[in-house]
Amino acid sequence: GDxxxxxxxxxxxxxxxxxxxxxxxxxxxxxxxxxxxxYPGEGLQLLLKATKADDKGSNKGxxxxxxxxxxxxHLEKGSVQxxxxxxxxxxxxxxxxxxTNKLIFGTGTLLAVQP
Amino acid sequence: EAGVVQSxxxxxxxxxxxxxxxxxxxxxxxxxxxxxxxxxxxxxLLIRYENEExxxxxxxxxxxxxxxxxxxxxxxxxIQPAELGDSAVYLCASSPRPGQGSxxxxxFGPGTRLTVL
Numbered sequence: 001g002d003x004x005x006x007x008x009x010x011x012x013x014x015x016x017x018x019x020x021x022x023x024x025x026x027x028x029x030x031x032x033x034x035x036x037x038x039y040p041g042e043g044l045q046l047l048l049k050a051t052k053a054d055d056k057g058s059n060k061g062x063x064x065x066x067x068x069x070x071x072x073x074h075l076e077k078g079s080v081q082x083x084x085x086x087x088x089x090x091x092x093x094x095x096x097x098x099x100t101n102k103l104i105f106g107t108g109t110l111l112a113v114q115p
Numbered sequence: 116e117a118g119v120v121q122s123x124x125x126x127x128x129x130x131x132x133x134x135x136x137x138x139x140x141x142x143x144x145x146x147x148x149x150x151x152x153x154x155x156x157x158x159x160l161l162i163r164y165e166n167e168e169x170x171x172x173x174x175x176x177x178x179x180x181x182x183x184x185x186x187x188x189x190x191x192x193x194i195q196p197a198e199l200g201d202s203a204v205y206l207c208a209s210s211p212r213p214g215q216g217s218x219x220x221x222x223f224g225p226g227t228r229l230t231v232l
Contacts, residue, residue, distance in 0.1 A: 004157075019138040032219055043119070043206060046157070051219070089157050092218065102171065103148075103221055105157025 002027040006025035006090045006106035009032045013080055013113050021075040021109045023064075031092040033057075033066050033073040034103070038087045047075075047088070087111070118139065119224035121207050127230045134137065136227045140177035140188065140209030147184060148221060149192050150206040158206055202231045208217075 007022040027032065032051045036044040048057030053068035062077045072092060090106040128194050130195040132140065140147050146165050150158035163171040166187040175182065179198070184190040194201055208221040 034220075034224075041225075042226040045223070048218055049220065083229075091157070102160055102163070103158070105159070107155070107157050 002031065002067055002103055002104050004090050004092055004106040005107075006088075006109055008107070009087075009110035011109060011111045013111070015067075015082055015113055015115050016079045017082045019075070019077040019111070021088055021111070022072045023075065023106060025071050025073065025090075025092050027071075027092055029094065031094045033064070034091045034093070035062070035073070035075050035088040036091060036105075038089065038108070040086070044089065062095075065084060080111070082113045082115055085111055085113045119207055119209055119222055121205075123226055123227055124225060125228050125230075126221050127232065128197055129232050130199055133193065134197050134225045134229060135191055135227075136207075138190045138192070138224060139209030140148035140190075140207070141211075141222055142211035143211065144222070145160040145187065146210045147190050148206065148208040148210075149190070150183060152204040152206055152226070154203070155194070178200050197229075197231045199231050202229055216227050 003026045005024050034049045035047040037047045038044050048059040050057040050066035053066055056065045064073050064075045066073055087108045087110050089108045091103045093103045122137050144177040147164040149161040160174055162169055162175045162182050164184045166182050179218055180194055182192045186224040206226045207224045210221045
């Protein structure tokens with residue numbers, strides 16, 4: 001079945017450092033890809049998404065490009081802030097022939113940014 | 116626009132006791148989801164509703180879990196009896212109808228953290 005694999009954390013960075021969180025997926029069909037963020041004590045919030053190959057999702061300085069050839073959707077940010085400390089989840093939906101609505105998540109990556 | 120509302124936020128019960136979680140989705144969203152998030156893991160879908168119909172409950176442990184969405188708006192997820200392994204965060208999410216704005220996005224509530232002693 002469909003699955004998502006993301007790098008294990010925690011990832012600890014200093015403020016203004018460059019961030020990469022790796023995410024690869026396995027899916028049939030043409031899934032949509034997502035990054036969700038979960039701040040302490042809060043629910044998941046959609047950070048960015050991409051719905052087809054070569055699309056780039058971006059939001060709040062974060063970016064991820066849908067790479068079908070490498071089945072990847074790595075999350076990047078050029079300069080992290082302490083306020084970016086959270087758990088980041090990569091997810092996909094719609095792997096089966098484009099059917100939507102079932103999100104499959106990776107295990108999450110904890111990011112800790114130190115001042 | 117109000118977000119997805121869940122209650123309670125926290126619940127502590129002893130094993131074998133029943134427990135129920137409530138969810139109010141974003142107004143106008145016809146699709147509602149219940150997920151379970153174990154510690155250190157990503158959420159896993161338990162059940163999905165389209166209006167009042169459960170269209171995907173393949174991951175719901177039906178021997179002890181039940182859910183309902185009687186009028187196609189609010190939903191309740193119940194566990195009876197609870198087991199130690201049910202300790203987790205239970206998340207509710209909703210999404211708009213296909214064709215509406217953000218139709219392929221899911222909007223999550225804050226979750227209910229259940230602890231079974």
